[in-house]
Amino acid sequence: MTSVFDMKLKRRELLQAAGAMLAVGSLPFSARAQTAATGRLKIGVVGSGRVGSVLGGAWVKAGHEVMFSSLDLEHDKKLAASLGPKASAGTSSEAAAFGTVVLISVPYQALPGLGKALAAHIKGKVVIDTSNPIVARDGDMAVAAREKGAGLASSEFLPGARIVRGFNAIGFARMAEAAAKPGLVGMPIAGDDQAAIAVASGLVREVGYEPVLVGTLAGLGKYLIPGTPLAGERSPDEIRKIMATLKP
C-alpha cells in the first residue's frame, strides 16, 4: 500500500524533476543530453581542499560523476580512490573540461589565473563559486574584491561562466554533516542565470541545505562572504528576513 509519506516523496520527486527539466532546457545541448539520459551530472571540482572534497564527496554519494583537481594530483588520486568508481582525478583543465557543472573552491587569489587558464572550458557552464576574498590570505586583490563585492568580482575573473555563488560562509566541517538533517539550514546563493541557479539549487539540496536565492551577483550577492549578516547557519526563513533588511 502506498503511504502518505511515499505519495509526498513521489510528488516532491516529480516537482524536483520538473524543476530540473526546466533548468536543463536552457543548458548547452551536450549538458541537456547528458542530464536527460542519466539524471546525473558530470561535475569538475577545481580546488579539492576542505570545501571541495566535502562537496564533491557529497555529490559522488548522490550519484554524480566527479573529477577532483588541485595543485597536487597525487592527493586527488587518493581522494578519488577513497570515493569509488564515480570519482576521478585530473588537472584543473581536465576537471573543468569534464564537468557540465564546475565547482571552483580555491583561495581567491587563484581566481584571476584560473579564469584565464580555464576560460575555454568554463564558458557557458554552470560554475559554483565558494571562493571568498580573505584579506589576510589573499592580500590586496581581496581588498579590491570586497570593495567591489565578491559576486561581481568573481564574474569578472571568470567571464563567460554562469556563476552561482554558494557555500561561502558555513564551515566545511558543518557542510559534511548537513545531510543528516536535510533542509533545516538554508544556504544563501546568488546568481544571474535562472537555469544555472536551478541546477545549483539541486546540488545544494543534495548536500543537505535548502537553497535560498538572495539575488544577483552584483546585488545582495555581495553579502555571501564570511562576516556579513547572511553568514553562518540560519533557517531559510531567517535568511529571507535578513535579506529584507539588506541594501543591494
Ligand SMILES: NC(=O)c1ccc[n+]([C@@H]2O[C@H](COP(=O)([O-])OP(=O)(O)OC[C@H]3O[C@@H](n4cnc5c(N)ncnc54)[C@H](OP(=O)(O)O)[C@@H]3O)[C@@H](O)[C@H]2O)c1
Ligand atoms: N574552509 C571553510 O570552511 C570554507 C567555507 C566556505 C568557503 N570557503 C572558501 O572556499 C575556498 C576554498 O576553501 P578551503 O577551506 O577548501 O581551502 P583549502 O582547503 O586551502 O583548499 C584550496 C584548494 O584549492 C587548490 N588550489 C589552490 N590554488 C590553486 C590553483 N591555482 N589551481 C588549482 N587549484 C588550486 C588547493 O590545492 P593544493 O592543496 O594542492 O594547494 C586546494 O585543493 C576559499 O576561498 C575559502 O575562503 C572556505
